[in-house]
Amino acid sequence: MHIFRNDTHLQHAPVHEFYDGALIPPFESAERARIIDRALDATGYPIHETISGIPESLLTRIHTHDYIHYLQHIYARWCTAGGATEAVLPSTLAVRWMHRHSPHPLAEPGYYAFDLSAPIVAGTWQAARDAASMAYSASLAVVNGAPYAYARCRPPGHHAGSDMCGGYCYLNNAAIAAETALARGRVAILDIDIHHGNGTQQIFYARNDVTFVSLHGQPEVMYPYFLGFADEHGVGSGYGHNRNIPLALGSDDATFLRAIDDACAYIQSQHVHTIVLSAGFDTYAGDPLGGFALTRDCYVHIGRRCAALGLPIVVVQEGGYAIEALGDNLVALLHGISGV
């Protein structure tokens, strides 16, 4: 299990997000990465801290050029235009019947975001770019013959769409890993974060080379709410290559593992050559943004069942906000996958 990480994420440390009617400290914090790193240090897995920079040509196969340009420059533009210096956060959003592009620095954040949980500060672009580079590097390792690799991405990625940030996500790391792994042939992304990987779904919804399958809390009651229903199967040539498995609040190990078996059978039917695992741990019992009741042991079993597919796996870090348990839960998953 090759580990890819660096500390660029420390440049991304917004002081707040707007959530359920109040400004609060973000649940997604640098402390998450520190706790993961401590657990990884104890495993003996080879750790790679020199990350290959993601090529621009790869980034623009996942995200629009305009959106990338936006992420790079908006913080300075926003501040110059009078936006609050704590962070870029939209207040008017481009919605169902009003969604034409407007270039004003105080407007664009509402065009390129679906929520107020993706604050942008001065170092956000650098952190997001390096997280994407980790996913690229881990996937490259698998393309070059490693059976398993893990990218300790922070910020996470699965909520980021082709031209939208949200849910602590700016660049879609799992999508970038999948695009990279296409060098080996078709890819499946399995998303086990409790929150639907809405961005990943959107990016690949009309494509048949990357299959997306997600286990998550029912969108009727669980963030991000407005996508992720069971009847979303893909469109055009992507039809039949998207699978959502929404689960009820309170779901436990047994329920989750049955859904994992469903997902694995579906992945087998898709004849893929690589698996990208969007690994969130907010399914853990007591996670402050969760609602499931998984135990640590469940992550070992998830890992084993994924490994039983007999394919290389790129593990990409997504959510998980029960911070004290996060490192050990991750290591449980990685042990399950690699057997060591």
Added chain:
Amino acid sequence: MHIFRNDTHLQHAPVHEFYDGALIPPFESAERARIIDRALDATGYPIHETISGIPESLLTRIHTHDYIHYLQHIYARWCTAGGATEAVLPSTLAVRWMHRHSPHPLAEPGYYAFDLSAPIVAGTWQAARDAASMAYSASLAVVNGAPYAYARCRPPGHHAGSDMCGGYCYLNNAAIAAETALARGRVAILDIDIHHGNGTQQIFYARNDVTFVSLHGQPEVMYPYFLGFADEHGVGSGYGHNRNIPLALGSDDATFLRAIDDACAYIQSQHVHTIVLSAGFDTYAGDPLGGFALTRDCYVHIGRRCAALGLPIVVVQEGGYAIEALGDNLVALLHGISGV
């Protein structure tokens, strides 16, 4: 000039909105209505404080049943679900590619809003319903033979769409006045608020019985940003019955009055029988949410040019945040219209 008003609006007094990255006291406040009332009291216009309640059947011709039900009940549902008690404000919004309905009390505010400037508190529904009733009553007066009537609506309405609140607006008072005035035949709504009447446009975009014409700041640089461009002409049978006249920041009396002349010529070409005037005064020089440079005298001229069309006029209060000047600016407009 018959004046319709009451004090139910006092029940709507949210402590904050989220704007340009910060929680701030709302620019739209009860003090606006107090200053307007003081100016109206000095005019001698007949004042009607007993308002006819708007029939449910009229309300549901403008707004969806589900949205009305949402407005009535969301504050209590939101608080029970753990939302901040200060006000209902969405944090995740239903946007371009994720906009399926989700019924969770912490999710629905993001389905039924396009921004964070329409906070909902315990008394919001009562205030919005009475504002709609004022617009209905003023329009009824015109239907029954009065040449001119004014509804001192608070909260305002022109940003509210068929199933969306935003920009201090919950129910679209001008749309309700127009729907009521259809008893006299076709109607034109002229919107002179500096912000595009996006909600009014959306409500009537596919209809040919109500024409919408709006003068406003260019949506590239002015809230609400994502609608209101000059090439939006209506759809279906509504094609040709929507006209946007975006004006540059800094526009002065002369520029605005030329645009009023354009708008009046367009209204004449539409062969309507009643005018509803969405009267915002945030075009006034120095308005904190504005960007134009109109003087008080301009409102007299606007009123005269509207009256020169020779049609009954229902004036509906929209924005205006240069509070100390608001009452006098309104009276200038009403004098211009009525000649007294």
